Amino acid sequence: MIEIVRHSGRFVLFVLAQTLIFNQLEIGYGIQFMVYPLFILLLPIELNIFVSMLIAFLLGFSVDMLSNTYGLHASSAVLVAYLKPYFFSMFEPRDSYEPEVEPNFHTMEFRWILYVHGVLLALHHLWFFTIEIFKFNEILYILQKTLISLPCSFLLCILIQLVFVKKASTR
């Protein structure tokens, strides 16, 4: 029960932070900060994939409504939720995930964060910019935007976990 309340609170905070703060940060070079996929990555592992995809859709949809992008964020968020279980099982630690422990920056190794969060964020960014621009002759532009936005978003995701996610974050 408390878990549901916590994640609902996070949902609202992530949507507001994304649309009211990070979408407003315009530092040029086409850099776009996208931190809301972190919410999906922090959802409990044992959550049903259908539910997590539906939650991801709602998350993306809420971000879309507040930033005039109509469906772009929803589509990318659903992609992250869909691919998440595959990557989580691919990079599963030797003694498997500890039950009741949230896999975040404090509880996992940095290598795991780099592989799982990094790759999923990269796929999210690539997907987002591809359907936003939607032209194959501008593929270099798509790659450029992905490559410069990705490190920024990734660092920001780590910072958010360092500052806002409590260390002993068992439930």
Add this chain to the structure above:
Amino acid sequence: MRNLIAFFKRFQVFLFFALLQIAAFSLYFSTMSFPRSQYLTTASIVSGNILSVRNEVNKLFSLAAENRKLQEQNVLLRKQLPLTYVQLDRRLYQINDTVHLQRFEYLPATIINSTFDKRNNYFTLDIGKKQGVEQGMGVFSDKGVIGIVHASSTHFSVVKSVLTQDINMDVMVKETGAFGLLKWNASTPRKGQITGISNDTKVRKWQEVVTRGGSGIFPRGLSVGKICEIGTVEGKPLWAIDILFAEDYRKVQGVYVVKNLMSEELKAIEGKIPDDPDDE
């Protein structure tokens, strides 16, 4: 039948994924085309209100700059007042109503949400149908053009800005009158492109580019920008011209919506141009 059920069972996760993707994409493509659904954009009441509150906060940061801008404009307007001039000739300030007929009306508005680093950038205004904003009206600021109203709800409206792929605005070089279409290639929000000016006309750097007023959306002669680069298009007798926009779309807040009082008349008379039989 059993195979079909087995198929669905096996791929149920992917099918659900595909379903959600189709939902998102249909949303995206249906809203990209012209009459967009009003409920999903920042023109809707809920998100519109959140954005106005945010804008109230944002406004405070640029208050000083906005004040200075207003002052500058006041000075300019004051200069135009008859009081500041010594009247030399009585006929100079005679207003003849049969000669001057008001053609454009301007509605002041504030941009409460905007982007400039996407491929297509839309701005949200804090006025809507109630204040008389309709689809297809022009929007400009005191420095230059902003865009064309794309959709309007009761209290908010969304502007398709100059920073979109297919804005295709009618513009001309002020000195020579050579005209072309304004485009944007998304490389930087400071520069746009003009296509359609043939390379036997003379263009020089830093010549001013203004609106042509062709479709009656904008008055003729509104500033757009200055030519900053001239190149050639391979295989075509055309210039590839880059312009530096007069307005900085990253900072603009106060704008005006143009209402053309004679747009009906313009459309009616232009409708009388016979269709070219060769086109069919």
